Amino acid sequence: MSVTDSSAYPPIEAYALVGNLETCALVAPNGSVDWFPFPHLESPSILAAILDAERGGRFRVGPVDPFETERRYVDGTNVLETTFRTEGGAVTVTDFMPPAGRTDHPKKVLYRKLSCTDGAVDFEIELDPQFDYGRAETTIEATDRGALAEGRDERTLLESPIDLEVENGRISGDSSIEAGDTEWFLLRCTGAEDANTDPNAALEETLEYWTDWVHDCDPGDDCAFAGPWHDPVVRSQLVLKLLTHAESGAIAAAPTTSLPEDVGGVRNWDYRFNWLRDAGFTVQALMNLGTAEEATEYFDWFMDLCQADDPAAIQPLYGLHGDSDLEERELEGFDGYRGSRPVRIGNGAADQRQHDTYGELLLAVDEMHRHGRTLDDGEWARINDIVEYVREIWDEPDAGIWEVRGGNEHFVYSKVMCWVALDRGIAIATDGDHDAPLESWQETRERIRADVLENGYDEGVGAFVQSYGTDALDATGLLVPLVGFLPFEDDRVQGTIDAIEETLVDDEIFVSRYDGDDGLPGDEGAFVLCSCWLVDALALSGRVDEARSRFESLLQYLNPLGLVAEEIDPESGMHLGNYPQAFSHIGIVNSALYLGYARGRETDGPPPMGIRLGDPVGIDGG
Incomplete structure (x- = not known):
């Protein structure tokens, strides 16, 4: 039997996950442990049959x-x-x-x-x-x-x-x-x-x-996550905890490396690190699940990283112990999952410029601040430095959230997140009475806003596009209202939702990240997180029944244990990419939160991100 024979490799979604808050193991349905790095997630493997059925090792x-x-x-x-x-x-x-x-x-x-x-x-x-x-x-x-x-x-x-x-x-x-x-x-x-x-x-x-x-509530409680998705939310919380390192509080994007986004292709990456861009949405999910300790530990971890590096040196991702040297290498001895090569360790995206990272960090700081976390003088100094740095570089091109390897561009989402960094910096400084050059920050915030509205919105397409000078769409357009750049009722927001539904959505629930060339061969599946973003955008636009229907349909593609990978193939339902994926499970938690809020449920803390007090978040029957 060839090692690339599919019978030698269970489907990605067939695996279960166990772990000890430092490392994880994947268990196949036949009782075989086919992946086990030790002593930490980012350490070399002891067992890796999932990456080479003959030479990887199993138990x-x-x-x-x-x-x-x-x-x-x-x-x-x-x-x-x-x-x-x-x-x-x-x-x-x-x-x-x-x-x-x-x-x-x-x-x-x-x-x-x-x-x-x-x-x-x-x-x-x-x-x-x-x-x-x-x-x-x-x-x-x-x-x-x-x-x-x-x-x-x-x-x-x-x-x-x-x-x-x-x-x-x-x-x-x-x-x-x-x-x-x-x-x-x-x-x-x-x-x-x-x-x-x-x-x-x-x-x-x-x-x-x-x-x-684990999160627990009685049937009679007014739980924000109540509904048919309550159990998937709880499982998502348990997955996120397994991916949280006990020593540092950092959360890995996934416990695996090189599970393919395109089976047999080259889209194979190492995700056993923490991406700072996950910070805002992660903190929101953790705080609303009642796991404030984990949210605080994660917050303290990335704030320490910001102290160690000046803003220009902050990387998009770090090792779970704060390691910055994540050199990307290829393992020559492994055939890869079903022949998907190369098998990579390390991740070259650590060396990219991703300007959206700064906005996502400020989202996390703002989320903690809204939940009552005060910033000391040292922490505010770091935030002040980040906002000042964004004020200087917002108009430069970058690699963007999707880490394209075809060269830097003026990505619309990166510009919007630079706006977020200024906007949240102003809000935190004002509310916390911190010293800040508010007038210059406000001026830059308005310059970014005007620039994005002029160059990032295409009148012919009727939507926000992926980057300046192109008509390609990007699922990050769904986040324009969620981060507060424009209100949900704005025609440009609704036009973007409609255009994305028409262009990037398959079978009503599967959302691709973008259309157009990204510098890599092969295709990929629908991105689970983007599918959740569509649910969020619909729910907060007042289309609650539609959002609920799509969310429940999406949840049908979780494996029977409640786990999900980075992507799903819309045609076969196969899971693709590293597994289970933190961002996918964060998306599930936050979509359940937004649906609960839109259906009249209350949270213990402030309203979820993107919802302003007094906003008419509608209930259309849910």
Whole structure:
């Protein structure tokens, strides 16, 4: 069988996610862990069969005989249960990692509990460790507890209750289990080989942590997220927490690298970093979900980054520990998911100029400020410097939010977000009585506004376009009213929504990022976040029933566990791109928030971004 044969690779959306707030693992429906970087998300992989079915490495626990599979997360947790039903019986594999610093059990252990609930089942175990993306020489030896594998810098101890064999660089074993019996398999990673732990207590404390942490409301509560989308919102919150690094508070865009936007093509990127552009929408989602601690930790993290770098040096993305050196490299030894090459580590977009980043940072600061977070003198000095820098460079071209690799342009969204940086800077300075050159800021804000209205809106198209001098459309036009640049009732806003619906929307719910050439070969799927932006724009334009219908249709494309990738193929429904994607799940949370607000639900804090007190956000039947 060829490694590019699709049968060797489950669909992207078939995977489940577990993690410990420092790293994550992807679990296939057959019980195979096919992706596991260690010790952190951005670290080299130990298991990466998802990127090369033959050479990547995997860790499987499952039946020998043919089976049917059912999977679920224990309610309100990130503990995964996979039930296999064979002709002879049924077994359940429970996968989890204790959250870092939240229990008394070592975080560097992947727990796999095998329980037989009916009959008897023959099962097998296979571990094929491939350290450092398969580049490190691996040695394996049997021990009295199982088998120890060592690479260049990392090692794993597979603790097993059954006898194991070591052959050809792989660890394997098989046995049978009967109803009522339970076996534990522990993958102890570097630093946890000899740590004392009680697996049952680790599971109990992990379940307790997640159920105590997660958003919860009673059916009678006036929850802003109430509705048929409540469960997807809760799952999105749990995904975002898994992508949040326990030490820094930074949130990864996704736990994976190089899952393709175009299967078999070159649109394969490493997303295991934090993009500052996510800040505003992320903070809004976290604050309204009641996870103020996470929002504050994330806020403090990126404010520290702003202190470390002068505004001109602020990067669009950073490592989860604040690393700035994210050199993009290609892994020559991996074939890629279904032959999608190159497989990349690092991300060259870190070196781009993306002016929208500054506006998104100010959106986040404003969101925290509106929720009662005061800025000290040092924090305000950093914000003042950013706004002053934007005042100087707003009229220069940049790479834009989509990080096109075809050269810098005058992107309309970048200009709008420069306007946002000035607008929110003025609002925060005024409300907080901070020293600021308000007159010059106000003058520049109006210059940007006039420039965008003159050059970014095309009368012939009847819409805001992607960049100056083109008639190409961009889904970011849906954000023009959301960030307050123009009101929703403005004809230019409604014209942009209509034009995007006509040009970028497939099957009423799938929204592409843009039309036109972006300097790369191949096509991509519809962007989930952009589909959420359309829902938001419709809801806040008073078209609430239409927004609700489209949102509910979009949610049908989440996988059965509630996870979603960066993109969806409108024709097949396949998930594309890195998975699960933080921005997609943030979009789901915020769309549910806007729909709830438009339907008369209230939030504990200020109105969501883009809604001014007294705005006639209509209810047309929802």
